[in-house]
Amino acid sequence: MWKALLPLLAALTLIPALAMAADRVAPPEDAKVYFISPADGETIEGPVTLRMGLRGMGVAPAGVDVDNTGHHHLLINKTVADIDLDASLPFTDATRHFGGGQTEASLDLPAGTHTLQLLFMDYRHISFDPPVASDVITITVE
Numbered sequence: 001m002w003k004a005l006l007p008l009l010a011a012l013t014l015i016p017a018l019a020m021a022a023d024r025v026a027p028p029e030d031a032k033v034y035f036i037s038p039a040d041g042e043t044i045e046g047p048v049t050l051r052m053g054l055r056g057m058g059v060a061p062a063g064v065d066v067d068n069t070g071h072h073h074l075l076i077n078k079t080v081a082d083i084d085l086d087a088s089l090p091f092t093d094a095t096r097h098f099g100g101g102q103t104e105a106s107l108d109l110p111a112g113t114h115t116l117q118l119l120f121m122d123y124r125h126i127s128f129d130p131p132v133a134s135d136v137i138t139i140t141v142e
């Protein structure tokens, strides 16, 4: 008897995962995230001063569910194409969260050339659909 229930149980456990995957929220049409600093092509000595700009939406701390808000994320040497947009963004050195609602930060990056991209995501660290992402910029740290 219990064996007959297994496929049903398996199907039921899949439902929440599917619901989550489909649960990306549309951003306002004019939503835009962009770098105020650094500038594309900039060469920087020492810590990088990151200033993140946002239009058409508001910044709220992670976990705070208010319509048309979210928090900033920085992708370092990765782009949106490398991210599973249906999942919560992992917390790594290459995928940084500013869950306190920060719009500025100081980054210590190793010397060399790096690409940066901003990805604005919702209170669950899940992307909007379509994603609210900045241009990819390239900087050189000396």
Ligand SMILES: [Cu+2]
Pocket: 062, 071, 072, 073, 089, 097, 098, 099, 121, 124, 125
């Ligand atoms: Cu986050």
